[in-house]
Structures are given as structure tokens and as C-alpha cells.
Amino acid sequence: MINLVSSYTNLVIGGDMSIDQFWEGQLKLRQLRLLIALDDHRHVGRVAAALNITQPAVSRSLAEIEEGLGVQLFDRLRRGMVPTSAGECLIQHARAISQDLSRARDAFKSLVCGTAGTISIGTLPAAAAVLLPRALALLHQQFPDVTAMVKEGSFESLLPDLRARHIHLILGTLMPSHSHRDLDERALDAKPLTLVARVGHPLLERQSIGWSDLGAWPWVLPTYGSPLRQPLEEVFISHQVPVPRHCLETTSTQLVRTYVSMTDAIAFVPSEAAEYFDESGLLRALPFCINDLVKPTGVIWCRDRPLDPLVHHFIDCLAQASRAVMNSMPRARRLHNMR
Numbered sequence: 001m002i003n004l005v006s007s008y009t010n011l012v013i014g015g016d017m018s019i020d021q022f023w024e025g026q027l028k029l030r031q032l033r034l035l036i037a038l039d040d041h042r043h044v045g046r047v048a049a050a051l052n053i054t055q056p057a058v059s060r061s062l063a064e065i066e067e068g069l070g071v072q073l074f075d076r077l078r079r080g081m082v083p084t085s086a087g088e089c090l091i092q093h094a095r096a097i098s099q100d101l102s103r104a105r106d107a108f109k110s111l112v113c114g115t116a117g118t119i120s121i122g123t124l125p126a127a128a129a130v131l132l133p134r135a136l137a138l139l140h141q142q143f144p145d146v147t148a149m150v151k152e153g154s155f156e157s158l159l160p161d162l163r164a165r166h167i168h169l170i171l172g173t174l175m176p177s178h179s180h181r182d183l184d185e186r187a188l189d190a191k192p193l194t195l196v197a198r199v200g201h202p203l204l205e206r207q208s209i210g211w212s213d214l215g216a217w218p219w220v221l222p223t224y225g226s227p228l229r230q231p232l233e234e235v236f237i238s239h240q241v242p243v244p245r246h247c248l249e250t251t252s253t254q255l256v257r258t259y260v261s262m263t264d265a266i267a268f269v270p271s272e273a274a275e276y277f278d279e280s281g282l283l284r285a286l287p288f289c290i291n292d293l294v295k296p297t298g299v300i301w302c303r304d305r306p307l308d309p310l311v312h313h314f315i316d317c318l319a320q321a322s323r324a325v326m327n328s329m330p331r332a333r334r335l336h337n338m339r
Helices: 002-025 029-041 044-051 055-069 085-112 125-129 131-142 155-163 229-238 253-262 271-279 309-327 329-337
Strands: 074-077 080-083 118-123 147-152 169-173 183-197 219-221 266-270 294-302
Touching (some): 002 055, 029 085, 085 118, 118 125, 118 131, 118 155, 125 131, 125 147, 125 169, 125 271, 131 309, 155 169, 253 266, 266 271
Antiparallel strands (some): 074 080
């Protein structure tokens, strides 16, 4: 038994040494890209066509990698190839390396050549309505050749993309600082919320509205788990108003705008969005002030990942756009008394 255990231990240690030697001395970037292509196409012929090389060259390169690592990375099937568990592990990291190199290239070109690269942004719906378009316009003025890719969603849906490095940052309502230890954030502003309704809503005929007047109307509220849901419920309770139970729940600013404009439902939206809706004739701000609830907006990124110069420029553009929105806030507040 002792001899068997000793032999197994030597085999594992020898395998580790072989992997380390191949990893440090022979594994090349083109081989990682080959693995990514094999995972994408799952067929030697299609990979050869995509990479403009011969099928024997694809098979030979894969065999070299597997021999060097001492492990099979793909199962060869009649209709194609499927990565093994070891293959999936290596391919996952190969994709991360490829993405990091692409970002490093863009950052280097931006710094040395003065050319813009690509920035990937995840945004919560409320920030996408006004703040993000203004910031992107400012960024485009400074870097006309920049490519911006925007993905809209909830914080929970965007967080995996942030951690997987598919996006550089998330823009929207900040989460409690203790919620995620691996994230860092920068606050941009803390704007109040505005209560809105459709054009011609009966509440617009009143000079003032109190909390007791709000319970009789249908509502649109943020979904459970979204940053504003709990604070909103706490405000309702503090004013002794039952939390609306039969309501539409969504984080989609577009759905809020459309649904409220078609029904008697009312909803809280960021003040800059309320001003935009009012100017467009879509919705109207109600004569109701809420001073004990603000929307802290900012950017969130992974703490262990340095931000490249282009991302820093974009955050500066967000700060400029946020200040511009804040300067327009007196007008937004006047909307409460216009109708």
C-alpha cells in the first residue's frame, strides 16, 4: 500500500512539473486562440477555414498542446469535438487572457498614439435615460473614434459580466458598500425622485398632494431586490401609507414611461428623467415633493482590476454630465408646480 501511494504521489508531482514546464516555456498565445476557435466551432474543418490554415495544422497544434500538458482537452466525436473538463477550464482562462490583451492594446494605443479604443458599459435602466447619453456625447467629442458598447440590465444581471471582464463598469444606483467586497465605486450624485403621471391625470388638478392621497391609485414600483425598492417601502411605512401590493413591478424606464402614459398609474422616476419626459410631452410631474429619498448614482468596477485611461476619461465625462443635470435641477423642481 505504501509503495502504491508513493508511486501515485510521484506521478502527480511529475505531472505538475510537466505542466509547469510547458506553461512557462512552450505555451503560446496562438495556441490559446486555437483552443478558443475549437470551442467556438467544435469542428477541425471549420476552425481551419476560420483561421485560414490547413486541417492537419489544426490537428497537429492541438496534439502539441495536449502532449505538452499531458491531458486530453477535447473528445473527438463523429460529428465534431467537445471540450473535456480540463479543456473547458483552459478555454475559460484563454478567453479572459484574450479579452485582457485586447483591452491592453486599446489602452496602449489610446495612451501612445492618441487613438481611441473600446469601452464596454453596463447600465441600469434609469441611468440609460438621460445621464448615459449625455456622457457618451461628451466622450465622443473628445474621442471621435471611440467605440462604446452598452448593455442594459439589472445590477444582478450585469454583475457576472463585470466579474468576467465582459464590461468595464456598471452605471446606476449604487449598492450598499458592504454588499460586495470585491467591488469599488465612485458616487456621481444623489438626485431626488419625482412622482409622475400621464397627461390629464386627475391628480394634476390639485395644487398639492399629500401621502394620504397616493394610496388610492395604481403604482409602478421597482422590483424586489433592486436598489430603490427597500428605501421606497421604508418611506411609505414612515408616512403611515400601506405599501402598494397590486402594482406593476419593473426596473425598465421604457416600460414605466409607456405604462404610466396609458393608465392612471403613478411612479417615482429620477428627476432628470421626469424633466425629459415632461419636455417630450410624455408624462407630467405631480405637485408632490419627496425630500427623504434620493437616488445615489455612480459607477462600480472590480477592485482588483485597474481601469485603463479611456475608462477614466469616460468616468470624467459622467461627472461632467451629472453636474450639468444637477444644474438643471431647479427647473426640474419647478415642474412640480407647473400643472
